[in-house]
Amino acid sequence: MGHLPTGVAVVAGREPGTGHPAGLVVGTLQSLSLDPPLVSFSVATTSRSWPKIRRAGYFSASVLADGQNDVCRALSSRRDDKFAAVDWHESADGTPQIAGAHAWIDCKTVQELAGGDHFIVIAEVRRLEAGGGEPMVVHRGRLGGYRALRF
Template identity: 50%
Template sequence: MSVNALAARPISSDTYRAVMRHLPTGVAAVCSTDRTTGVQNGMIVGTFASLSMEPALVTFSVMDSSTSWPKIADASTFSISLLAEDQQQVCRALSSKGEDKLRSVAWSESEWGNPHIQGALAWFDCRVEQQFVAGDHIVVIASVIDMAHSEGSPLIFHGGRFGSFRENLIPSS
């Protein structure tokens, strides 16, 4: 029987979630400042990835029902901070519903006017290059206009829990 003759099985969201929870992800804070009101907006994404080196592009996705993303996308630029292993509280604060999510989060303003989370391993200032709907998400492609990094271990989300990276050294034979 040809692969093309097989009928695709419907995949339930519960099954999809149960399988995908086996993939660890980094945790990134996406933030901006509304240029009219001066209000900071923020959210967490677990889908952040490098997309291209030339030109420097990154990508992430957000639920199409997100109320935070439209506020961030409306700014001319926004920031992405890669959270460090000890920043679970930052993740929880920016994952909450409501306004003023950065109230309890230490941050500093970038040259571009965006909140950079203090203690993060890296940050990027970006502009939206493209965004498009894919299923129940919006895929964002952003051009990097500035970036920097520090040392440390990343905050990892895996199997519904937070953790950190630990190198698994294999003895040489």
């Protein structure tokens, strides 16, 4: 599946109780339905961040821009302080939006399905906002902009 180029997004919410940001990088975010507006993504059952985001119920998906490799590296690590060197701001729902991203999608989780060693998360789109730059693309494990890939 590495041959299928995809965009890269950070799914992030605020941990109930502490309010700490929790998030991870996903390459599986996609449009699911237009009416109602829904998106979906897959998250590993072993994810440490997803249970925190799940409890919050709300999250923002920040579509990373080409060049945000440091953000991608930080948010795809399993460290506890992933957000220490990452700039973010709050959406109207209070969920973390990554600064400088290509687009932001504010969501509310509506359903979670079992899918092998992943959960398929279905979420309602509450708000969409476009940023600037070019999107980050991942292809065969390499991060780049879609112009650089020349497909």
